Amino acid sequence: xxxxxxxxxxxxxxxxxxxxxxxxxxxxxxxxxxxxxxxxxxxxxxxxxxxxxxxxxxxxxxxxxxxxxxxxxxxxxxxxxxxxxxxxxxxxxxxxxxxxxxxxxxxxxxxxxxxxxxxxxxxxxxxxxxxxxxxxxxxxxxxxxxxxxxxxxxxxxxxxxxxxxxxxxxxxxxxxxxxxxxxxxxxxxxxxxxxxxxxxxxxxxxxxxxxxxxxxxxxxxxxxxxxxxxxxxxxxxxxxxxxxxxxxxxxxxxxxxxxxxxxxxxxxxxxxxxxxxxxxxxxxxxxxxxxxxxxxxxxxxxxxxxxxxxxxxxxxxxxxxxxxxxxxxxxxxxxxxxxxxxxxxxxxxxxxxxxxxxxxxxxxxxxxxxxxxxxxxxxxxxxxxxxxxxxxxxxxxxxxxxxxxxxxxxxxxxxxxxxxxxxxxx
Numbered sequence: 001x002x003x004x005x006x007x008x009x010x011x012x013x014x015x016x017x018x019x020x021x022x023x024x025x026x027x028x029x030x031x032x033x034x035x036x037x038x039x040x041x042x043x044x045x046x047x048x049x050x051x052x053x054x055x056x057x058x059x060x061x062x063x064x065x066x067x068x069x070x071x072x073x074x075x076x077x078x079x080x081x082x083x084x085x086x087x088x089x090x091x092x093x094x095x096x097x098x099x100x101x102x103x104x105x106x107x108x109x110x111x112x113x114x115x116x117x118x119x120x121x122x123x124x125x126x127x128x129x130x131x132x133x134x135x136x137x138x139x140x141x142x143x144x145x146x147x148x149x150x151x152x153x154x155x156x157x158x159x160x161x162x163x164x165x166x167x168x169x170x171x172x173x174x175x176x177x178x179x180x181x182x183x184x185x186x187x188x189x190x191x192x193x194x195x196x197x198x199x200x201x202x203x204x205x206x207x208x209x210x211x212x213x214x215x216x217x218x219x220x221x222x223x224x225x226x227x228x229x230x231x232x233x234x235x236x237x238x239x240x241x242x243x244x245x246x247x248x249x250x251x252x253x254x255x256x257x258x259x260x261x262x263x264x265x266x267x268x269x270x271x272x273x274x275x276x277x278x279x280x281x282x283x284x285x286x287x288x289x290x291x292x293x294x295x296x297x298x299x300x301x302x303x304x305x306x307x308x309x310x311x312x313x314x315x316x317x318x319x320x321x322x323x324x325x326x327x328x329x330x331x332x333x334x335x336x337x338x339x340x341x342x343x344x345x346x347x348x349x350x351x352x353x354x355x356x357x358x359x360x361x362x363x364x365x366x367x368x369x370x371x372x373x374x375x376x377x378x379x380x381x382x383x384x385x386x387x388x389x390x391x392x393x394x395x396x397x398x399x400x401x402x403x404x405x406x407x408x409x410x411x412x413x414x415x416x417x418x419x420x421x422x423x424x425x426x
Contacts, residue, residue, distance in 0.1 A: 086118070087111060087115055087118050087119060088109065088153075091108060091109075091111070092119065092120075092123050094108045095108070096108060096125045096129075096130070096133070097130075097133070100139075103194070104190070105134065105139070107130060108125065109146070109148050109153050109154070110125050110126050110127045110129070110130050110153070110154050111124070111125065111126060111153055111154060112126060112127075112153065112154040112155055113126065115153075126154070126158075127154055127158045127159060128158055131158070131162060131164070141162070141164050142164060142165065142193065142197060143164065143165045143166075143167065143189070143190070143193045144159060144164055144165070144166050144167070145167045145169060145186060145189060145190070146166065146167070146168050146169065147169055147170075147171045147178070147182075147186075148170075148171070148173075149170045149171060149172055149173060151168070165193065167185075167189045169182050169185050169186055169189075170182070199229070200226035200227070200229055201226065202226075203225055203226040203227065203228060203229065204225075205225045208223075208225060214362060215362075216362070269398070270389050270398045270400065271389070272336075272337055272338045272387070272388075272389065273338075275359070276351055276359060276361060276387070276400075277350070277351050277359030277360050277361040278359060278360045278361075279359060279360075280350070280358060280359065280360050285357075285358045288343060288350060288352075288358050289306045289356060289358070290306075291343075291380070292309050292341075292343070292352070292382065293306060293309060295382060295408065295409045295412075295414045295416075296309050296382075296408055296409075296414070296416060297414070297416070306356055307356060308341075308352070308353075308354050308355070308356045309341070309356075310339070310341050310352075310354075310384050311384060311406065335386045335388050335403055336388065337386040337387050337388035337389070337403070338353070338386065338387045338388075339353070339354050339386055339387075340352060340353055340385060340386065340387050340402070341382065341383065341384050341385075342382070342383045342384075342385065342402065342404075343358070343380070343381070343382050343383075344365050344377075344378045344379070344380070344381040344382075344383070345378075345379050345380060346364075346376075346377055346378075346379045348360050348361065348362060348363060348364070349361050349363040349364075349365070351387075364377045365377055365378045365381070366378075367411070378410075378411060379411055379412065380409060380411060380412040381407070381409055381410055381411055382407070382408045382409035383404050383406065383407055383408070384404070384405060384406040384407075384408065385402050385403050385404040385405055385406070386402070386403050386405070387400060387401070387402050387403075388400070388401050388402075388403060389401075
């Protein structure tokens with residue numbers, strides 16, 4: 001797939017060449033008529049002025065007023081005459097294509113052969129060249145989505161010969177973001193093309209159930225999984241006529257299906273030693289550690305190794321008991337669980353254990369009083385607490401609960417120097 005677009009500026013004017021052509025044709029062919037004496041005298045006077053100007057080049061130029069009919073034309077066009085053969089501003093030095101994003105290749109708008117006089121041979125970029133460049137890179141174009149607001153830059157003949165589908169989504173540009181309808185059309189056309197190129201899509205019920213479980217949604221009863229495609233059915237039976245096991249996974253459990261993501265309906269016994277969340281890339285973990293230290297105004301640990309930035313328990317020995325007589329303290333109870341800090345972002349929540357390892361859990365936190373990013377959820381909020389396991393007395397069902405007893409950062413704003421009481425309403 002290739003997206004044709006001008007990465008520097010929107011075309012000028014914006015898809016309104018037809019009115020230009022209509023007006024130009026109307027005014028460029030005035031009716032012939034016999035000159036009157038006044039017109040002959042005026043014409044001869046203008047010819048004498050031209051001769052005088054050529055004889056005395058150092059004199060000031062003589063300005064000749066434009067006909068009224070063109071003044072009216074320019075007034076309607078904001079006093080600008082647009083050259084239809086003009087290339088988009090910045091087009092010459094703009095890279096032809098960007099890096100591949102999934103199956104999408106961003107590209108500047110190709111120009112047809114009619115623009116060859118305006119573009120040096122070494123910088124020409126037409127659809128023939130665009131298709132050839134992708135074929136050399138081992139890619140096959142199937143869909144072109146044009147986001148320019150004009151149709152004057154190229155002809156779609158070359159695309160049709162190659163069997164490439166072309167979709168036109170007009171975007172005005174000129175420092176204006178695309179309209180919602182244009183965005184919706186782009187997403188719809190891209191998904192539609194992908195689904196048509198890879199039918200029937202996801203057809204295994206286990207995969208579909210796993211997606212609903214991952215996003216904490218209930219699968220609709222009316223949802224029917226697509227039937228197994230014909231190219232898959234041919235190998236469904238083994239030599240004994242029995243259903244064959246998928247051999248495209250490296251399972252060590254004799255082909256047993258992989259378990260679905262953990263959910264609240266599981267019968268497995270929960271323990272405080274369970275590893276929660278998913279592993280994240282090392283670079284992302286380093287960035288989050290740095291964020292915690294910067295927001296908490298801490299220095300890097302011994303020998304450059306970051307240490308767990310959360311608070312630590314204090315033993316009630318004789319010296320520490322003396323502190324209770326000197327200052328007021330707010331006390332909580334000791335929960336029998338696992339110590340975690342929690343970093344909440346719009347992309348998910350991240351649990352930070354005592355070893356300063358960070359893992360991601362699929363959760364979001366709605367923001368109170370619309371104080372979050374976009375008024376929807378918390379972003380870059382850092383909490384301290386403990387993960388416990390509660391057993392419901394009626395059903396004896398186990399549930400994990402995270403008890404929050406401190407907040408250090410609220411939506412990227414450190415509040416560690418605030419008094420404890422003002423933090424409670426947050």
